Amino acid sequence: MQFSASFRRYFATRAPQCSPFRFTQPPNPSWQLGQGAHKEFLEKSGDVPKKTWIMNETNPKDTYKLLTTCIVPRPIAFVSTLATDGTPNLAPFSYFSMVSHNPPLLSISFSLSPRRPKDTRENILNTKQFTVNIISEEFAEAANITSVESPASNDEWKLSGLTMEPSTEVKPAMVKESHISMECELNFAHDVTDLTTSQITNTLVLGLIKRVHVRESVLNEDGSQVNPTALNPLARLGGLSYATLGDGFDIARPSWKAVREEIKGKDQ
Ligand SMILES: Cc1cc2nc3c(=O)[nH]c(=O)nc-3n(C[C@H](O)[C@H](O)[C@H](O)COP(=O)(O)O)c2cc1C
Secondary structure, three states: OOOOHHHHHHHHHHOOOOOOOOEOOOOOOOOOOOOOOOHHHHHHHOOOOOOOOOHHHOOHHHHHHHHHHHOOOEEOEEEEEEOOOOOEEEEEEOOEEEEEEOOEEEEEEEEOOOOOOOHHHHHHHHHOEEEEEOOEHHHHHHHHHOOOOOOOOOOHHHHHOOOEEOOOOOOOOEEOOOOEEEEEEEEEEEEEEOOOOOOEEEEEEEEEEEEEEEOHHHEOOOOOOEOHHHHOEOEEOOOOOEEOOOOEOOOOOOOHHHHHHHHHHHHO
């Protein structure tokens, strides 16, 4: 695939393959056991009252607006499937997470509009196969167009201009432009129902990851992990908003032995 010169320049500045992820200091490096939140943060927001929603008194539209802005940022599964007649389908889904690494499982949840079930859901339930591809900022618009609510016969790949790459373990293609693609088999499906009407509102799907493909240019030096700067993944916020990664910081995982010693020291 050919990238234009301007895109290559842009890409070179945004995804410098050799530059590591930018790590900053944690927000409070001198934090002590039991210290709680930062003082300035508490002064600013600690006593601001909280508005409360009682969820069984909140209509689904408002619940959607609220929760999709509360649970952020969400990663996005860019899902490629095939209909039973072989029609390819591509669409993004942000009700998406890692479930376990042993076995390697991911989850995606499909909302069911009474008007039209999502083609991706139908295809996964029928064929039991799909690929999950990771979207980078550099092709956000091409990925976004595939969310168009169109008839099952429409091939979103054509609208996007993205490229199919053959998979190894499953029939649906991978997205060649994606730095990461995961070939998946349906492991489990569960319909979620409205608590009063019992109508199906969502279907939760677990996918068993059979094979992961990662572009070598986004791998770290020993090839075992992905460099987030080079990956430059797109995330979903509420409404129409997307986000990209900012800086990161490390905080050591607490060891009970060290914490216990510190508590003992304080008690004496
Ligand atoms: C970034 C993004 C995230 C989305 N996440 C979801 C989701 O998690 N669940 C869902 O049902 N629809 C989600 N949608 C909407 C679907 O992508 C949209 O309904 C699409 O038309 C489904 O395509 P399909 O019918 O070909 O499967 C999302 C749309 C966008 C743009």
